[in-house]
Amino acid sequence: MLRIVTDGAADILPEWGKEYDIDMIPVNILFGEKSYLQGVELDNEGFYRLVDESKRIPKTAQPSPHQFVEFYRKIADKGDTIISVHVTAKLSGTYASAVAAAEEVKSEFKVLPVDSILGSIAIGLMCREARKMDRAGKSPQEIVKYLEEIKHRVRVILTLDTLEYAKMSGRVKTLQAALASVLNVKPIAVLREGDLKMEERVRTRKAALDRVIEMAEGEFRNISVYLAAVHARDPQSGQALLDDAKKHFNAKETMLSDLSISVAANLGPGTVGLVLYPTS
Numbered sequence: 001m002l003r004i005v006t007d008g009a010a011d012i013l014p015e016w017g018k019e020y021d022i023d024m025i026p027v028n029i030l031f032g033e034k035s036y037l038q039g040v041e042l043d044n045e046g047f048y049r050l051v052d053e054s055k056r057i058p059k060t061a062q063p064s065p066h067q068f069v070e071f072y073r074k075i076a077d078k079g080d081t082i083i084s085v086h087v088t089a090k091l092s093g094t095y096a097s098a099v100a101a102a103e104e105v106k107s108e109f110k111v112l113p114v115d116s117i118l119g120s121i122a123i124g125l126m127c128r129e130a131r132k133m134d135r136a137g138k139s140p141q142e143i144v145k146y147l148e149e150i151k152h153r154v155r156v157i158l159t160l161d162t163l164e165y166a167k168m169s170g171r172v173k174t175l176q177a178a179l180a181s182v183l184n185v186k187p188i189a190v191l192r193e194g195d196l197k198m199e200e201r202v203r204t205r206k207a208a209l210d211r212v213i214e215m216a217e218g219e220f221r222n223i224s225v226y227l228a229a230v231h232a233r234d235p236q237s238g239q240a241l242l243d244d245a246k247k248h249f250n251a252k253e254t255m256l257s258d259l260s261i262s263v264a265a266n267l268g269p270g271t272v273g274l275v276l277y278p279t280s
Helices: 044-054 065-075 094-104 121-135 138-153 166-169 173-179 205-221 235-245 261-267
Strands: 003-005 022-025 028-031 034-037 060-061 083-088 108-114 155-159 186-191 195-202 224-231 250-259 270-279
Touching: 003 065, 003 121, 022 065, 022 121, 028 044, 028 261, 044 261, 060 261, 065 094, 083 094, 083 121, 083 138, 094 108, 108 138, 121 138, 121 224, 121 250, 121 270, 138 270, 155 205, 166 261, 186 205, 195 205, 205 235, 205 270, 224 235, 235 250, 235 270
Parallel strands: 003 022, 003 083, 083 108, 224 250
Antiparallel strands: 028 034, 028 060, 155 186, 155 270, 186 195, 224 270
16 A cells, blocks of 8 residues: 655644545644654644743744654554655755665555655645545556656745744754844745745735746646645635736645644744645
């Protein structure tokens, strides 16, 4: 049997987990000396409440190789194949942990780790497509080949509402220098080829949201896509962005998703953006 695994930096719509049989290994969220498993011991609203109460930004830590080994053994039976799709290795050590765990359990399962070079619901869509291919009779090798090809064509474009989280986060190093002398702007960051880079600075929130759509149009005009809007504790802005974006793209399907804790911890509440995933 084929198992599909991802991690807590992926966004999976609530119905997808069961419908497409996708398993998620949680990220570790560290508040001072206390550690929580994302989605197991701490949900999104609980995370924001802790931030509000403590006035501190938590640290996130990827699952260890040992946690991966235990997780694989929990969700799979001996002889199963596991496609393990993870957040970009340029921003997290999660993929490296999966690779190490795959070597340790190779006598029990065949684990095929994939560096998505992406994050958020882009990974969720990769996992969903992988399951669809599996149900259509494609082999694990054919599925991995598809994932390795499609990942270069998917784009994640985000605008941050506040710079505080990104400034305090040690994870988003590519934004650090750019943010050092910037005040009162709305940066637009693009996740491309595994790197999250600030590509533009816009003065107002509305201009930033308009520019996100314009930048996406430059790459995806007249291309059939799965179109997703993502948000961190700002569903109204996320929905408004999605409604506007629908007018500009050939969307086969649209969706709205919360950004996972591990992403929101680094970019902050109010972050919104688009994910565009080619369907052909």
